[in-house]
Amino acid sequence: MILTAPLAALGRMTLALLAATGRIALFAAAIVSHIFRPPFYPREFGQALMQIGWFSLPVVGLTAVFTGGALALQIYSGGARFNAEAVVPSIVAIGMVRELGPVLGGLMVAARVASSIAAEIGTMKVTEQIDALVTLSTNPLKYLAVPRVLAATLAVPVLVAVGDAIGIAGGWMVGVQRLGFNSATYLQNTADFLEVWDVTSGQWKGAAFGFIVAVMGCYHGMNSGRGAQGVGAATKAAVVGASVLILAANYLLTEVFFSA
């Protein structure tokens, strides 16, 4: 009994995880199936686009500029061990657009957006606003989730693109001001080694991460427990779930995009 108890607990956890994965997958599929079917809610979509895209710009930009700068310093000091300091511009650019831009941008959006969506929808559930939507002949999934998921899927790639540019600019600033690179040479190296697919792969990742963030926010909000504690737990689960899924999806997409 004592020996099998941990195994039983592990089994229960695995089953619970699989069940939750199934529920989230069905929820996401239901959202996708509603995207192209009327009625459409353009006003709610526009508001979500502003909330998720425009208002996330400062946090994504700040994350990118500091990451780009730190990356330049790290690559310079690491590269110095085998006289490869010159690779700083190209590695900063590739690192930002392929990995750090989408992943850190996605994680920052997860922290900011998944939490706010889950808290907002969770509060709506607790205060019976979701029931009110149903009685007003409005499908809550269509009215609340679809605009947010669509907006996040479209906005995060744009945020990633802006973050990429700011991150590269951060690397350039440190490279020129701190590490003594020539400004024109730095920019030339960046442009020479960067390929179109490096950039577009990051955009695809951004779209996937945006989808994950909004789906997790909506799912946990709509399944929030009662009271402040329930909403708090839903918010935490949305952020943790979105962050873990972003990292897992990043690995899978990197395998798909770049494995030889």
Added chain:
Amino acid sequence: MITLSGVHKSFGPNRVLRGVDLTIAKGESMVIIGGSGTGKSVLLKSVLGLVTPDAGSITLDGQDVTKGDRDAFLARFGMLFQGGALFDSLKVWENVAFRLLRGTMARPKAEAREIAIEKLRRVGLKPETADLFPAELSGGMQKRVGLARAIAASPEIIFFDEPTTGLDPIMSGVINDLIREIVVEMGATAMTITHDMSSVRAIADKVAMLHDGLIRWTGPVGEMDATPDPYVQQFIHGRATGPIAAVR
């Protein structure tokens, strides 16, 4: 006519409804009374399809409420929620005109706004209230806005979930009178759940008492005080002793 037959609903081991039978005639104002946690809200939400019963049937004019065109079914209803359930992100008039701005009942924005302001006036709110957000309103005003939203699309059936909870006695009286006036004026069928006896006397044509998942007594409001039913007597007089356990 709304008919509930043998409606059962459990949440895990908690058997909330244990075979509810109830009929609400067209144009009648039925008030369901009962203590907190006796399943009044679950009963009301079951009729609307917000909660799915485990067993039994609920029909509206002979048609099973779980079958048929859901939008058409819900278009016949208006509901005032306990806490108002107003949408925080929308202005007051957009809350009231919600149904009139979307879906099959959609109208031009200016017309929907005009109707919303008219409904706000009907519940005693000034037109200036229309452009405020729900968070800027007092509890009583939020209830009135909720009431205006419930009647905005002129529904045939209106549900009121604890309409006076959280209001002072004067505001409760105002809301009760408004509900009665509106229901009579519209000729609507009304179903109200409450444990506020002043609401019962002001709103009801008929009263049903729900206790322990069953309808214990039902009859005209005029017969309520005279009924010998010990459950009803304990409840309407607010006695701590009797067949209803004070600690539940």
